Amino acid sequence: MTGTQIRSIEEQNRIIERYYTLQSKFYDATRWAFLFGRRQAIRQLPFPIEAKVNILEVGCGTGYNLKQLARWLPNASITGMDVSPHMIDKANKATAKFWHRVDLLEEPYTYGSRQFNGQMDAILFSYSLTMINPHWQEIIRQAKEDLRPGGLILVVDFHDSRFSWLKAHMGNHHVRMDGHLLPFLKSEFKTMNTEVQPAYGGVWEYFTFMGRKAARE
Numbered sequence: 001m002t003g004t005q006i007r008s009i010e011e012q013n014r015i016i017e018r019y020y021t022l023q024s025k026f027y028d029a030t031r032w033a034f035l036f037g038r039r040q041a042i043r044q045l046p047f048p049i050e051a052k053v054n055i056l057e058v059g060c061g062t063g064y065n066l067k068q069l070a071r072w073l074p075n076a077s078i079t080g081m082d083v084s085p086h087m088i089d090k091a092n093k094a095t096a097k098f099w100h101r102v103d104l105l106e107e108p109y110t111y112g113s114r115q116f117n118g119q120m121d122a123i124l125f126s127y128s129l130t131m132i133n134p135h136w137q138e139i140i141r142q143a144k145e146d147l148r149p150g151g152l153i154l155v156v157d158f159h160d161s162r163f164s165w166l167k168a169h170m171g172n173h174h175v176r177m178d179g180h181l182l183p184f185l186k187s188e189f190k191t192m193n194t195e196v197q198p199a200y201g202g203v204w205e206y207f208t209f210m211g212r213k214a215a216r217e
Contacts, residue, residue, distance in 0.1 A: 047122075079103045133174075185209050
């Protein structure tokens with residue numbers, strides 16, 4: 001995060017919550033222009049339509065992905081977490097039709113928690129990990145703990161840019177964009193699929209990663 005040292009995850013959560021107090025008002029109207037690959041990433045999940053699976057999205061925002069997942073997998077139990085009450089409110093409206101299968105939690109995803117305790121079949125991070133600084137490694141390791149053996153992590157996020165001005169601009173919006181996530185994800189999970197794509201002719205890159213937790217650790 002450019003020019004800012006975050007000393008605790010609690011401070012980080014407060015910063016993100018304040019940031020989305022304003023951003024939530026126009027999030028869906030603007031994010032389509034640069035949050036690429038979300039729908040395509042979800043379609044990579046190798047679950048049959050009838051699968052009774054447990055899926056968690058960390059940083060669910062306005063519920064865009066939760067709604068897609070609920071439509072695509074009608075027997076799935078889906079949980080969305082976000083620290084912003086404004087985002088949770090929008091996600092609640094977006095998923096109201098699926099209230100019996102979508103559970104929303106207004107709380108941070110915390111390292112060391114036993115809340116999900118190896119029960120998740122898949123965990124999704126969609127443009128959220130690059131905003132978790134400097135505790136992103138702990139959060140990825142927590143996801144590993146929360147997945148069942150053989151469970152899947154799915155990440156779509158910003159990757160990198162060759163332009164320092166863009167990195168500085170994104171840093172001002174609490175986004176770290178320097179290619180730091182993908183190598184660590186590959187070291188923690190067995191890679192099932194990964195791809196780096198250019199945005200706007202290569203002004204920046206975004207990536208998707210799907211990895212599997214080992215059947216035995």
